[in-house]
Structure formats: C-alpha cells, structure tokens
Amino acid sequence: xxxxxxxxxxxxxxxxxxxxxxxxxxxxxxxxxxxxxxxxxxxxxxxxxxxxxxxxxxxxxxxxxxxxxxxxxxxxxxxxxxxxxxxxxxxxxxxxxxxxxxxxxxxxxxxxxxxxxxxxxxxxxxxxxxxxxxxxxxxxxxxxxxxxxxxxxxxxxxxxxxxxxxxxxxxxxxxxxxxxxxxxxxxxxxxxxxxxxxxxxxxxxxxxxxxxxxxxxxxxxxxxxxxxxxxxxxxxxxxxxxxxxxxxxxxxxxxxxxxxxxxxxxxxxxxxxx
Numbered sequence: 001x002x003x004x005x006x007x008x009x010x011x012x013x014x015x016x017x018x019x020x021x022x023x024x025x026x027x028x029x030x031x032x033x034x035x036x037x038x039x040x041x042x043x044x045x046x047x048x049x050x051x052x053x054x055x056x057x058x059x060x061x062x063x064x065x066x067x068x069x070x071x072x073x074x075x076x077x078x079x080x081x082x083x084x085x086x087x088x089x090x091x092x093x094x095x096x097x098x099x100x101x102x103x104x105x106x107x108x109x110x111x112x113x114x115x116x117x118x119x120x121x122x123x124x125x126x127x128x129x130x131x132x133x134x135x136x137x138x139x140x141x142x143x144x145x146x147x148x149x150x151x152x153x154x155x156x157x158x159x160x161x162x163x164x165x166x167x168x169x170x171x172x173x174x175x176x177x178x179x180x181x182x183x184x185x186x187x188x189x190x191x192x193x194x195x196x197x198x199x200x201x202x203x204x205x206x207x208x209x210x211x212x213x214x215x216x217x218x219x220x221x222x223x224x225x226x227x228x229x230x231x232x233x234x235x236x237x238x239x240x241x242x243x244x245x246x247x248x249x250x251x252x253x254x255x256x257x258x259x260x261x262x263x264x265x266x267x268x269x270x271x272x273x274x
Contacts, residue, residue, distance in 0.1 A: 005026060005027060005028050005029060005033045005067075006025075006026070006027040006028075006029075007024060008024060008025045008026075009022055009023075009024040009255065009256055009258045010023060010024065010258050011023075011261075012129060013129045013130075015136070016076075016129060016132055016133060016136070018079075018142075019078055019083070019132075019142070020076050020079070020129075020132070021040070021042065021077045021079050021262065022077050022258045022259035023075065023076045023077070023128070023129060024073075024074070024125075025072070025073070025074055025121040025122065025124075025125055026071075026074075026075065027072050027073075027121070028067050028068065028069050028070060028071045028072075029069060029070075030069050030070070031069050032066050032067060032068055032069055033066070033067040033069075034066060035064065035065050035067050036062050036063075036064050036236075036237075037056055037057070037059060037062060037064075037065070038059070038062050038234065039057070039058070039059040039060060039061065039062070039193045039235075040057070040058075040059070040077060040080075040193065040197060040259075041058060041080040041150075041183070041185070041190050041193045041194055041197065042057065042058055042077060042078040042079050042080045042183075043055055043056070043057050043058055043083035043084075043087070043091065043094060043184075044056040044075060044076065044077045044078070045076045045078070045083075045128075046073055046075045047073060047074050047075060047101075047111070047115055047124075047128055048071055048072070049073070049074070049115055049118075049121070049124060050112075052100050052101060052102060052112060053100075053111060053112055053115075054098055054099060054100050054101055055087070055094060055099045055101060056097075056098055057096070057097075058080070058091060058094065058095055058183065058184040058185055059095075059096055060096055060185060060193075060234075061096065061234060061235075061236070062235045062236045062237075065098075072121050074115065074121060074124045074125040074128050075128075076128065076132065079150070080150045081142055081143065081146045081147060081150050081179075081183040082142050082147075084142075084182050084183075084184075085139050085140050085141065085142050085143075085182075086135060086136060086139050087105065088104075088105075090180075090181045090184075091180070091182055091183055092180045092181065092184045092185075093184075094184055095184045095185060111128070111131055114127050114131070115127055115128060142182065145168055146178050146182045149164060149168060149175065149179070149187060150183070150190065152164055152167075153187060153190055153191045153194055154194055154198070154263070154266055155195055155198025155199075155219050155220065155263055155266070155267075156198065156266055156267055156268055157266070161175070161188050164187065175187060192230065192234075195219055195220050195230075196231065196234055197260070197263060198219040198220075198263050199219045199221070199227065201261075201264050202218060202219060202264075203239075204255075205260070205264055227239060
C-alpha cells in the first residue's frame with residue numbers, strides 16, 4: 001500500500017466559479033493508494049478515466065478507500081449547496097454516500113466516453129468542465145438564501161444559527177429544511193466543517209515553525225484539544241497524523257492552494273497583517 005500519488009489541483013473555469021470550488025487531476029503510481037476523502041461541505045464528482053464517474057458526499061466523516069494502481073481521475077469539488085440544482089437530486093440523499101453517477105445523471109455514460117477519448121488528463125479535465133458549463137446553462141441557479149447563509153458560515157465570520165436565521169428573515173426550522181435539501185447537512189454541521197476547512201487553509205499557508213495551537217485559535221477553536229477532537233471526528237486522525245511532519249501540507253504532500261485559497265481570501269486583513 002502506498003500513499004504517494006500525483007495530484008494537480010487548480011481553479012475551475014471562470015464560468016463555473018460560483019458552483020465549483022476546485023478541479024483536479026489525480027494519478028496513482030505502480031501500487032494501490034490509500035485515499036482519505038475528507039468532509040468539505042460540498043459534493044464531489046470523481047471521473048476515473050475509462051470507468052464510471054461517481055459522486056462523493058457531502059460527507060460528515062472521512063471515507064477511506066483503496067485506489068488501484070495506474071489510475072487517472074479528473075474531478076470537481078462543488079461549493080456547499082451548489083451541486084443539488086445541477087444534479088436534480090436533493091443533497092440529503094447523497095450524505096456520506098459514494099454513488100455511481102449513472103444513478104443520478106442518466107447521461108453519465110456519454111460523459112465517461114468523452115473523457116476516455118480525450119488525448120490526455122488535462123484535456124479530459126477541460127472536457128469535464130465544459131460539460132458542466134453546458135449543463136449549468138440549462139439549470140436553475142442555486143437557492144440564493146442558502147448561498148448567502150453558506151457565505152456567512154464561512155470561517156472568520158462567527159455567527160450562531162439563530163442570529164443567522166433572524167438576519168435572513170427565516171425561521172431556524174425553515175433554514176434547516178432548505179439546507180438539508182440543497183446542502184445535505186444542517187447549518188451547524190456545515191459551520192463546523194467549514195471551520196475545519198479554514199484551519200486546513202491556514203495550515204496550507206503557514207510558515208515553517210507556525211504553532212498548530214495558534215492556527216486553531218485564529219479559526220475559532222477554543223484550544224488545541226478542541227481542534228484535536230474535531231479533527232478526529234471529521235477525519236479519523238489527529239492533526240499531526242493528517243498533516244504529517246510538515247504543517248504546511250497534508251501527509252500525502254499535496255498542494256491544496258487552489259481550493260484553500262478562497263478561504264484565505266476571506267480572512268480579515270487584520271489577521272493577515274497582525
């Protein structure tokens with residue numbers, strides 16, 4: 001078993017930026033790879049070249065799987081609440097599931113065939129994105145109230161669900177129902193997931209020697225023990241196990257600047273200069 005693999009993550013095409021957080025190309029080597037899919041708050045679309053695409057999540061805990069050797073995957077990670085209108089299925093039906101794309105989107109076999117014909121991984125990734133752009137043009141936009149609520153639940157915007165519902169002129173029960181249909185999980189669960197994603201963004205950008213406890217405090221954890229409990233609940237690992245010996249990237253050595261950059265962009269200026 002090997003944890004090493006090639007993973008090239010990048011920003012999506014501009015036309016997809018409101019729905020897709022990041023896209024990637026992933027390639028395994030000569031040995032099987034241990035893959036740990038972490039909760040991000042959103043749905044992911046994984047397209048192994050030559051095999052059936054599938055949907056992942058939204059996850060409330062890590063999903064560990066074994067990827068075969070010699071595999072190439074192109075994928076897209078959606079923002080919370082942005083995938084359900086595009087897929088035409090309530091997000092709560094996908095929670096903690098790995099679902100063959102054919103079960104949700106009948107034309108998935110056509111997508112798989114187009115990706116298999118692409119001259120290389122980069123071309124396959126572009127083909128996937130153009131397919132999403134075409135389908136997006138025929139799809140209603142995401143729920144604007146849910147989208148605003150998701151924006152306010154991002155790290156560095158501390159708020160409670162009660163005040164959030166009041167600001168949006170909706171009851172907490174109505175807000176939760178709309179979240180379950182569009183995001184798949186409730187607003188409080190999403191807030192905890194996004195806070196952890198914010199911590200990973202800080203860890204990705206941290207300078208050598210940065211203290212884990214300092215990063216945890218900045219994103220809103222009470223102390224290191226609080227972070228450790230949440231990390232174990234969401235990922236099945238401690239922060240050190242997840243990040244490896246280097247605090248600036250995950251244990252696999254991947255650079256996640258594309259997906260975590262959006263979290264850092266919303267970081268208060270005082271935190272950047274202080």
